Amino acid sequence: MSPPVLEATGLGVRYRRGWALRDCSLAVPAGRVAALVGPNGAGKTTLMHAAVGLLAPAKGSVVVRGQVAFVAQDKPLYESFTVAEMLAFGRRTNLRWDERAALERLAGLGIPLERKVGRLSGGQQAQVALTIALARTPDLLVLDEPLANLDPVARHDVMRAIMAEVAEHGLSVLLSSHVVSDLEDTCDWLVVLHGGRLQVSGDIEELLAGHLVLTGPAEPAGELMDRSHVVSASRTGRQASLLVRGEPVLDPRWHARRPGLDELVMGYLRSPESAALPSLAGVRR
Numbered sequence: 001m002s003p004p005v006l007e008a009t010g011l012g013v014r015y016r017r018g019w020a021l022r023d024c025s026l027a028v029p030a031g032r033v034a035a036l037v038g039p040n041g042a043g044k045t046t047l048m049h050a051a052v053g054l055l056a057p058a059k060g061s062v063v064v065r066g067q068v069a070f071v072a073q074d075k076p077l078y079e080s081f082t083v084a085e086m087l088a089f090g091r092r093t094n095l096r097w098d099e100r101a102a103l104e105r106l107a108g109l110g111i112p113l114e115r116k117v118g119r120l121s122g123g124q125q126a127q128v129a130l131t132i133a134l135a136r137t138p139d140l141l142v143l144d145e146p147l148a149n150l151d152p153v154a155r156h157d158v159m160r161a162i163m164a165e166v167a168e169h170g171l172s173v174l175l176s177s178h179v180v181s182d183l184e185d186t187c188d189w190l191v192v193l194h195g196g197r198l199q200v201s202g203d204i205e206e207l208l209a210g211h212l213v214l215t216g217p218a219e220p221a222g223e224l225m226d227r228s229h230v231v232s233a234s235r236t237g238r239q240a241s242l243l244v245r246g247e248p249v250l251d252p253r254w255h256a257r258r259p260g261l262d263e264l265v266m267g268y269l270r271s272p273e274s275a276a277l278p279s280l281a282g283v284r285r
Contacts, residue, residue, distance in 0.1 A: 003065055005030040005140050005172040006051060010060030013046050019196050020046040024060070026191055026201040028174060030139075033166055035187035035204075036176040037265055042193040044176040045073065048144050051174070066139025067096060073145040075129040079118030083111060083128055090132045102135040123154025130158065134165055140172045141165070147182050159186055180262045190261070192268050199268040208258055211267075214242045216254035232267040243267035 004027035011024040021043045028034045036044050049055040050062050052070040077086060083106065091097045106113065111124050120128065126146060133141060143162070147155045163186055165171050174191075177183055190207060192199035200207065211231070218240040229245040243259060250256060259267070 002030050004028055005032075005066060006034075006062070006064055006174060008047070008051075008060065008062040011047070011050060011057050011062050012059030013043075013050055013055055014058040021050070021057075021193075021196045024193075024196075024198050026198055028172070028189055028191070028201075030065075030172050031170050032189040033163075033173045033175065033187045034189035034191055035180075035183040036174055036191045036193065037178065037180060037183070038193035038199075039178055039269065041195075042178075043196040044178075044193055045144055046196075047193065048142050048174065048176060052142055064140055067136065068140045068142060069133035069136045069138035070142045071129050071133050071144065071146055073148055075126055075146075077117045077125060077129055080116065082114055082116050083120075084113040086117060086128060086132060087113070087135075090135055094136050096137050098135050098137050102131050105131050105134070121154070122150055123157060126150060126154065126158050127161065130161060138171070140174065143173065143175045145176055145178075147177065147179075155182065162186070180265050184261050190265070192265055194269050200264075204261065207264060208261065210245060211259050211264060212244050212247070212256045213259045213263060214240075214244060214248075214250070214254050214256050216240060232271045234270075 006028040007026075009025050011021055012019060013021040024043075024047065036047065038044050046055065047062075048070070050057055051064055052068055054070075078089070081089065087099070087102055090102075091099060103113075106128070109124070109127050111120065111127060117125060117128065130146070141162070146158055146162075150158065159182070162173060162175070166173060175183065175187065188204055189202070190204045191201045216239070218235050218238050228242075228248040231243040231245060233240060233242045235241075243263065
């Protein structure tokens, strides 16, 4: 088995106002498209900046194996440059550079080389930034909110381009978002952060298969919570809904089903104390 493309061990990053990341340990296997999910301020950008070397950790370590390319949330491009000048800039500042692939990609997208970046649409600017990142022929592509401020068509086109690169080159991707629906059909690995702490990390299919959503009468819910690994719980009148890890023994009054990705993520985000529990178990609400 090949080593993880990204591995963090006890990672901690501190700003003046406090810890942005604390005791974060995770590993993303090579060849995966990993969704990094969490609310604003969860530590997603901090983790990415530490991974690509833009931040020095105060504690622990983070290792990326292979070449990495990073596209920041604001898709930094020189608006006064033409697209051709942006490519020339990339070529001169990177030791690994695939000019032919970049030109072919932009031609396929119908983006004129002579046009100034500032006159491109938001979707076209995102594609240019992605093209420059891919021209570095990375082993890991790190994308911080690449779909932010894009219309639905542009969002679809950018995600389709990313998946095409994954399929053709076996690229590993770490993609951050706080909108789970953007990632549901494309990502196969999940990392959830909340309040600077890791909530859960793993293969999405395995995580979904390892959890249940239970609905039933609120009265016996306390007993179930005492003997099950409950991630989160809510109550509406006489009915309770629980997200649990594992396969608890249930009485006939409980209805069980597998969660969707959004339910799984929201369950962990609603229980920030679960980050302190290595087993991700025993969370009470």
